[in-house]
Amino acid sequence: MRRLRNIFMTVACLLAAMPALAQTGGGSSSSTWVPIGAGIGMGIASGFCGIGEGLAALGATQGVSRNPGARPLIMTMFVLGLAFIESLALFTMVIVFAKVK
Secondary structure, eight states: OHHHHHHHHHHHHHHHHHHHHOOOSSOOOGGGGHHHHHHHHHHHHHHHHHHHHHHHHHHHHHHHHHOGGGHHHHHHHHHHHHHHHHHHHHHHHHHHHHHOO
């Protein structure tokens, strides 16, 4: 199982590096930095979305443990909050695809 995970991680790293290592035909211009900036922006947005989702899960877990009777309302608000948090990453990905050609 560990070997299979290592193989998948290696393939994922190689696939992620392909666009970064691609060469352009022209000289250097400001448009060559757009994909790099978009990738960094997507990474930052995804990282903060992960932190936000973790904090939301922490709050929901603590809320349910303190008041088990409020579980349905807490879970509804938790799922709604996760949807809003995840939409940030999806909007960022749409912008990346729109800007990077």
